[in-house]
Amino acid sequence: MTETAGTTGQENRVMDFSDDEVIIGLEIHCQLDTLTKLFCGCSTDYRDDGPNTHVCPICLGLPGSLPRVNRKAIEYALRVAKALNCTIIEESEFARKNYFYPDLNKGFQITQYDRPLAVRGYLDIEGDDGEKRVRITRVHVEEDPGRLVHKGGADRAKYTLVDYNRAGIPLIEIVTEPDIRSPKEARKFLNKLRATLEYLGVFDSEKEGSLRVDANISIQPKGWFTREGKGKADRGRAEVKNISSYKGVEKALTFEVTRQKNALRRGQRLGTETRHFVETRGITTSSRSKEMEQDYRYFPEPDLRPLQVCSWAEEIVLPELPDARRARFLTQYGCSPIHARTLTGDLRVAEFYEHIATIDPVLAATWVADTLLGELNYRDMGVSRVSPESFRELIVLVKEGSVTDKGGVEVLRSLLDQIKESGSCETPGECVGRLGLRVLERTGETGADDDPVAKAAREVIAEQPQAVADFHAGKKEAFNFLVGQVMKKTRGRAKPADVNQVLSGILGKEG
């Protein structure tokens, strides 16, 4: 395997790459969050259990066993197809994809081939240049294979074990048209797709291995993909297989853009090749194993009847989807467009926000979208770890002025650290008390001896003669500096308005 493989020849002609376009199409596999497997009654909740504990004759592929379609899985897939604005095929069918691999229980995978469940849909996303539509080619249902476990790592293991717990978990495969124009746009598409699937209640993105992506990427002269551009030469492409995280997709594609641009600049002609994403190194490598080039000998699955499910699809009432919720957040809560987008981009966040929005929708939006998500992201935590009741109490403290914004952030950080460490945390009120962050209440008139803000202000003025002099010389910035120093001395517990008033009072008198 080599990182620059896949170049099949030299081009002597000097090419102009200033007007290039990145063309990306995605093939996404998501585990449907059903209770039981696609073709048997085994539970799908296998992640915390020992190997081969969620298996039966059907998902082990024992001779004589027969598959039986889980109606729920088809309903879930239909919800997805509908939400992606697809046409449901009148009569679709399952097909066998034949290949040998130790994790494949029957020597074939039951999937769909030339008659998929649904075709021709779209998903609107916030693209690089504003709102854009990514077309969906097809949506189909298939079974997940088992999993290989290489004891001691893939390279050094003396033998490999097979775990069939995953075998038969329902997957949907969603294939897009090559409408995506940058790695970042690919990431945005995936985020929107994930949000949509979670709003539909058919997918749990927090389950390990619940999403896998194959990405097709090439760099072509602008307009190559349109009808007018069809005559121009195809510069070749790469299919990056089996990327298992959202971040990984953007990383792998960014690496590919650079790799392909460099190759083209050197005058190399890129062939069509399959590449593998090495997550730990953030690179892709050429995989030339024969496996990838094999003939799957698809044919209709003779053990299952064709699916005629248009009437099922008609009965499905879709829940509120991200776009509709975003529009509602704008009108109902008066959120800013950016906040509305952030808050509705993840079902859990949207629900979390709606839990606390009643206190003060705009304040809550700022705290959730700007502060909480940032702090969670920093700690690699999900919003589901935080109790909305606890967060609501914190917002109330901030709103009533018991703690400053800055103090509130400090409390939040402390609470998140506690959750991360032990799974639970004290109440925000307790935390404020323990950290001594309760806002300093003014106890007297400006300048009164026992007023803590005034005391801090006098100390700062005594410590910072230069700044005081600058202020009197007319430098406005010096005042802000002094405010900052007072805030620092009070550890953020003083209300900025109080500090302003006290400082200008004292400095004014001196002046």
Add this chain to the structure above:
Amino acid sequence: MPTLTFSPKDRYNAFITTLNEAGTGPGKLSGIGIAVKDNISTSGIPTTCASRILEGYIPPFDAHVVTLLKKAGAGIVGKTNMDEFGMGTTTENSAFGPTKNPADPSRVPGGSSGGSAAAIAAGMVRMALGTDTGGSIRCPAAFCGIVGHKPTYGRVSRYGLIAYANSLEQIGPMARTVSDISLLMEILTAYDPRDSTSINCPYAHTPDPDVHGLKIGVPEEYFGEGVDPRVASVVWEGISLLERKGAEIITCRMPSMAYALAAYYVTCTSEASSNLARFDGVRYGHPADTKLQWHESFQDRRRNGFGTEVKRRIMLGTFALSSGYYGKYYAKAQAARQQVRTDFLRLFRSVDVIAGPTMPTVAFRLGEKTDPLSMYLSDILTVPANLAGIPAISVPCGTSEGLPVGLQIMGPHFRDERVIDVAYAYELGVAR
């Protein structure tokens, strides 16, 4: 629970596994010992498909039909010999050696359910289960001189039947008499939602021998080229008997017969190539060699585990499904299959049943069919019913050269009752 003892002398090598004691219970089959073809899963009893590759495999579950037999009080007394995975017409392709025909031990019993047919013909059991993908119940029934019925596709659950060609095969009853066939059909047709291709259509019927006014279609092709004239004349006599009983004989044509055999072999080998992919030594059977790379170990296991005919069919099917050939073979076979179906549906608009010989000849001598193609050709009269999914029975109708000949009666979908009635009428007519 009362038990049944079973310790037969298996002179014809009809069984792969025999059980000396079998539990029985109350029910319609109470106390009856039944033999089961060894491609039907039996919990706790080795199920080999007559193949080395399944050596040591003991299913952890019963096939639906086995559950039904047990529930009806029958005792499972053994697992019968067969062509490996059902691939053959003679029961010579078995890892456990050929079964011999009790009517003439120098002859084959037919196949692939030859062990079941021989066990009945030799009087070892009263009834047995066979499976029929392209004639595997009817051929041995005809060759051994017993009755065998292939039910309408979907009437009997295939759950637990180790698949050879899923879209063609059905489990069915084999017995000495039509009445016993009918009795078994009552038991076997209980619905099983685990087989998505099965239909809830129970058989609750007592055979009725009245054939007055019944229209029997006789396709010219069933008496055409390749059919031994001596067999043809015996079968014609059988059909005439039904005419004397009041049935009306109508000769007809089935032009799609020209494609039936090719369509059958392309379809069954294609499906088999996929079905048999699971035998890799990873999960059951003789374990894979873990010292080798996985693909080498698979190759090793499959090279040594499968017999010649099985490997031939896997290769044929793999070829037929390959990209670039799919349209030429598999897709064409499905089109031809549709024509066979259409032909039958057309004929059944003017006739009630169709009759003809089950096999074009009497039983071959052991070792006679060395060329696979000539063996395939002998399936020509049985495969149309599988391609169309219609019910078909073979009932003994005399002898040629002293060997049994079978009369085949086919009916419309889900009219197993009618086919069994006509066979019953014939059986009674001969008896009188």
